[in-house]
Amino acid sequence: MEALWVAAAFALGLLANRLGLPPLVGYLGAGFGLHTLGFRETEFLAHAAEMGVLLLLFSVGLKLRLKDLLEARVLGVGGLSLLLFSLLALPLVGLFPLALALGFSSTVMVLKLLEDKRELTAYHGRLAIGILILQDLVAVGLLALYGAKAVSPWALLLLFFPLLRFLLAWLLEKSGHDELLVLFGLGLALLGGEGFRQLGLSPELGALFMGALLSGHAKGAEMAKALWSLKEAFLVAFFLEIGMKQGLADVEVGPLFGLLLLSLLKAPLFFLLFLLLGLRARTGFVAGVYLGNYSEFALIVGVALERAGLLPLGLATLALTVALSMVLSAPPARHSHSLYRRLEPLLLRLERRGPHPDQEPQGLDGATALIVGMGRTGGAVYRILEARGERPVGLDADPEKVERHRAKGRRVLYGDAEDPELWERLDLSGLKAVVLALPDLEAKLLAARWIKERGFGGLVAATSFHLEEDPALKAAGVDLLFHPLREAGERLAERVLEELAIMDGVSHGRS
Numbered sequence: 001m002e003a004l005w006v007a008a009a010f011a012l013g014l015l016a017n018r019l020g021l022p023p024l025v026g027y028l029g030a031g032f033g034l035h036t037l038g039f040r041e042t043e044f045l046a047h048a049a050e051m052g053v054l055l056l057l058f059s060v061g062l063k064l065r066l067k068d069l070l071e072a073r074v075l076g077v078g079g080l081s082l083l084l085f086s087l088l089a090l091p092l093v094g095l096f097p098l099a100l101a102l103g104f105s106s107t108v109m110v111l112k113l114l115e116d117k118r119e120l121t122a123y124h125g126r127l128a129i130g131i132l133i134l135q136d137l138v139a140v141g142l143l144a145l146y147g148a149k150a151v152s153p154w155a156l157l158l159l160f161f162p163l164l165r166f167l168l169a170w171l172l173e174k175s176g177h178d179e180l181l182v183l184f185g186l187g188l189a190l191l192g193g194e195g196f197r198q199l200g201l202s203p204e205l206g207a208l209f210m211g212a213l214l215s216g217h218a219k220g221a222e223m224a225k226a227l228w229s230l231k232e233a234f235l236v237a238f239f240l241e242i243g244m245k246q247g248l249a250d251v252e253v254g255p256l257f258g259l260l261l262l263s264l265l266k267a268p269l270f271f272l273l274f275l276l277l278g279l280r281a282r283t284g285f286v287a288g289v290y291l292g293n294y295s296e297f298a299l300i301v302g303v304a305l306e307r308a309g310l311l312p313l314g315l316a317t318l319a320l321t322v323a324l325s326m327v328l329s330a331p332p333a334r335h336s337h338s339l340y341r342r343l344e345p346l347l348l349r350l351e352r353r354g355p356h357p358d359q360e361p362q363g364l365d366g367a368t369a370l371i372v373g374m375g376r377t378g379g380a381v382y383r384i385l386e387a388r389g390e391r392p393v394g395l396d397a398d399p400e401k402v403e404r405h406r407a408k409g410r411r412v413l414y415g416d417a418e419d420p421e422l423w424e425r426l427d428l429s430g431l432k433a434v435v436l437a438l439p440d441l442e443a444k445l446l447a448a449r450w451i452k453e454r455g456f457g458g459l460v461a462a463t464s465f466h467l468e469e470d471p472a473l474k475a476a477g478v479d480l481l482f483h484p485l486r487e488a489g490e491r492l493a494e495r496v497l498e499e500l501a502i503m504d505g506v507s508h509g510r511s
Contacts, residue, residue, distance in 0.1 A: 031243015052234030058189035061211020074130035104295035267292030378437035452477035
């Protein structure tokens with residue numbers, strides 16, 4: 001039986017992926033298909049589904065950072081969007097907790113898209129992630145409210161749980177980097193869930209709480225990354241279970257189409273709220289397009305409401321609504337930058353005048369070299385050029401990275417290389433070279449084309465991680481290509497030969 005589930009989920013997940021859709025759309029489809037064929041959920045599938053949800057909440061807890069959540073634009077846009085959208089959805093569903101849950105955007109889908117496009121640390125990516133985490137916390141509150149039993153008096157012991165952080169941090173340090181790290185994370189998620197269940201509290205809240213105890217730890221991000229595949233695998237069981245439990249026979253067509261039409265208002269709502277709080281049109285548009293879908297958390301809250309006997313529509317209708325909203329929002333999200341470029345003349349009219357918190361530079365203050373992307377490679381390029389008498393300036397879309405370089409006395413500016421407005425306004429006069437040290441191929445291609453369109457006559461250099469990327473980069477106008485992985489090996493071989501020559505010289509001198 002398990003082999004059939006896995007095969008069906010893989011086949012339809014692969015099909016969805018090939019169509020440019022989130023694989024979880026395929027997983028829900030596999031569940032509906034198996035239900036139609038007469039298969040039903042089992043106790044094993046239910047346990048696996050619960051583990052997936054607990055791991056998802058544990059991962060959210062690991063990412064909790066008060067600094068990001070307390071940012072005015074995250075709280076403002078995140079809070080207002082939930083309130084306004086839930087008021088729009090309330091007439092359709094008739095229950096405020098469900099209307100609030102429909103205001104959530106898909107954490108799984110948005111993080112996956114941002115990761116694929118290397119935009120997790122871009123300003124619009126950080127805003128989207130902050131809003132997602134805020135929504136996830138509201139979702140956990142709903143789960144705690146509707147999934148809890150009678151609370152045990154022993155729940156007062158939770159007041160002392162923060163003291164466990166020191167013990168857990170010590171164990172995390174000792175867990176290494178391989179399977180022990182995965183086991184430790186899995187154990188904490190399950191322990192938090194079961195512990196809170198025994199206290200009469202929501203197990204989802206317990207998993208989030210255990211993750212939050214390690215939030216900010218140096219190895220927290222490594223643990224989240226190590227658990228990613230395990231979490232994704234168990235979440236497949238959650239989506240399969242929804243489809244296999246409900247099937248498509250009870251889908252209500254009216255609410256389904258009404259909620260799908262309503263989902264189309266999500267992205268414009270986010271866009272207008274971002275503009276209202278003073279962001280540029282491009283930042284608001286791209287972040288809003290990513291967030292324009294329903295969330296898997298709406299399903300999780302829906303399951304809790306159904307168990308409490310409060311769900312006003314069928315769970316199958318809710319599941320299909322969530323899946324189809326992702327189908328509608330995935331293509332615009334994948335092509336958000338090119339879509340913005342087409343709509344830019346119209347969208348710029350809506351932008352508020354005056355300085356913006358995400359304002360990009362227009363001049364480079366006499367720089368002779370521009371390094372776009374200030375990671376390890378870009379930072380090394382900056383140091384070498386500066387040591388050789390050039391006047392480099394760095395550009396990066398990660399505000400924290402910009403601040404770290406500035407603290408070291410380097411001239412680094414905030415700027416998104418995929419923003420056409422940046423290259424239209426940036427004064428490139430006096431530059432001898434532009435170095436594109438970006439990890440994402442699409443970002444390098446766009447930047448190279450826009451630089452050449454500006455008539456830049458200096459050297460354009462770029463990193464290339466795969467030989468098959470070279471023709472596209474050359475066609476975009478790149479003059480010099482550097483292959484970090486291959487050429488690092490060549491440089492290492494040269495250093496080895498140099499060292500051997502020195503050692504041989506010393507040896508011969510002694511003899």
